[in-house]
Amino acid sequence: ALATLSLAVIGTALPFVLWFELLRRAPLTQLNGFSFLTPVFGLLIGALWFDERTSRLQIGGIALCLIGIYLLSRPPHAASPVRSGT
Numbered sequence: 001a002l003a004t005l006s007l008a009v010i011g012t013a014l015p016f017v018l019w020f021e022l023l024r025r026a027p028l029t030q031l032n033g034f035s036f037l038t039p040v041f042g043l044l045i046g047a048l049w050f051d052e053r054t055s056r057l058q059i060g061g062i063a064l065c066l067i068g069i070y071l072l073s074r075p076p077h078a079a080s081p082v083r084s085g086t
Helices: 002-025 026-047 056-073
Strands: none
Touching: 002 026, 002 056
């Protein structure tokens, strides 16, 4: 019963509330990129708690995820003014 309660509160209700609170503060395009961290956390938990080994391909995938999240979350560049040819 305690496991079900903790999964319901910590694993479901809390992330749900946090997600909608974050949506009030930031655009969805920036927040959606963080969903790519799910497999990264899965690999990290597997390595730390279950002594699983991480391959080079998985490390490359983690790097690509982090680069993509960085590119999504950085502020947009200001458009440079267009000069007329006259």
